[in-house]
Amino acid sequence: MIRWVFVIFIMVIIISRWLPWLEKLGLGHLPGDLRFRFGGRHYSFPFASTILLSVIALLLGRFFK
Numbered sequence: 084m085i086r087w088v089f090v091i092f093i094m095v096i097i098i099s100r101w102l103p104w105l106e107k108l109g110l111g112h113l114p115g116d117l118r119f120r121f122g123g124r125h126y127s128f129p130f131a132s133t134i135l136l137s138v139i140a141l142l143l144g145r146f147f148k
Contacts, residue, residue: 098133114131
């Protein structure tokens with residue numbers, strides 16, 4: 084369980100960095116992706132996109148195993 088929490092945390096960091104590019108593909112605007120503005124800065128936490136990409140990576144890993 085702790086391993087999955089760690090993987091999701093790392094994926095949130097990676098996807099947050101790639102978010103401008105991924106928004107062109109439609110990711111980052113899913114229900115469950117949090118976006119807000121505080122103090123003039125934009126913050127985003129793409130939880131739903133992270134879970135979706137993790138499931139896709141898991142399926143690809145099992146398919147090509």
